[in-house]
Amino acid sequence: MTINPGTAEAPSRQIAEHLRAAIRSGSLQPGDRLPSIPSLSASYGVARQTVQRAFDQLRVEGLVLTKPGSGTFVRGSRRQMHRLSRSRYGRARGYHRDMPVRYRQRVISAGTEACPDDVARAFGVEVGTPLVLRRHVLYLGDQPAEVGASWLRPADVAGSGLDTLDAPRGPLYLAVEEATGRRYTKASDHITARQPSRTEAELLQIRPDTPVLALLHVARDERGEVLEVSQATWPGPGTMLVDEYPVPQGPERPDPREDDGGFDIVLA
16 A cells, blocks of 8 residues: 655545545445554554545545444445425325335424524524424434424414424324414425534534535415425435436427526525
């Protein structure tokens, strides 16, 4: 194992490329433990911090994961999370055949809390307005795959028990519809990439410098009024979001004045 001191590429990046090539070639298989930092440091003749930076690079790319006290291992395939608004509501209302099999949800808190800025803007209320909040962790096997929260107007769900830890039977949106007498008719998803909060990192069992994908989901009723604002956070390196949809059929030259309903790219 050698590095080229004559190249402009940093030693940590060269080491990361060697390990990346071994993973892609199959020399290192999913679940295999990488050599320890001290052993690689000795093999390459570099400081341990250099090897640590190489490991960090591979971890951010989602190729490896570190288990405290056990070592660093080659990660398996990325989780495909069908959690955008289309699949949240099922192909038919309330149809979630795969959810009990694939995922296990644990509600960790429920009650009234002051809402943050993005939730307040979605509801059209002042920041800090008290709203009903349900927090949960979604597990894929024993591994936490999602940290989520659902915000509701207290007046909408008064007396429904949705402000308690009691889990509703079936999907949450059906319980909200039953409590409010209003139907979900339109939903939008806003996805951003960012660093996790300390709480998110602890619940997802990831390092605090691991990037995450964050979803803000806004659901409206027939009148266009917001019924629910929900949030979800996923570990970025190990998650692939999948959204399947039909391709519209029609004129070869659509009217450019019509909205295609696709994604808008917003530069913050």
